[in-house]
Amino acid sequence: MSAKPVTLRPSQLITAFGPGAMVDLPMRSVVIGGLDLWHMREAGSWRTIHEPRAVQVLETLLRANGRLAEDGRLSLRTPPHHDDARSGTGEPPGVEARIFPA
16 A cells, blocks of 8 residues: 655755654654665756855765765755656655654
């Protein structure tokens, strides 16, 4: 049985209800999935955030910790979203959540 998608604002998803956060819904509680459960591969499911200074700081920190290759590049992106103007079939891109405590 598939559950009806719940909509969170992008600001909620990247602050209070980010990965690992518990969200109390009317009928159950869920835990927001980690970044591996964010549907970012669908065309047009995210937008690039242009913040070159933030990218530079993050790249420097990650390279210093050995978590980014010297020739690696980062890009900042919005959480996956569904554009109502886009027509398509199937479920819109989103972030998976797991039912708590399962």
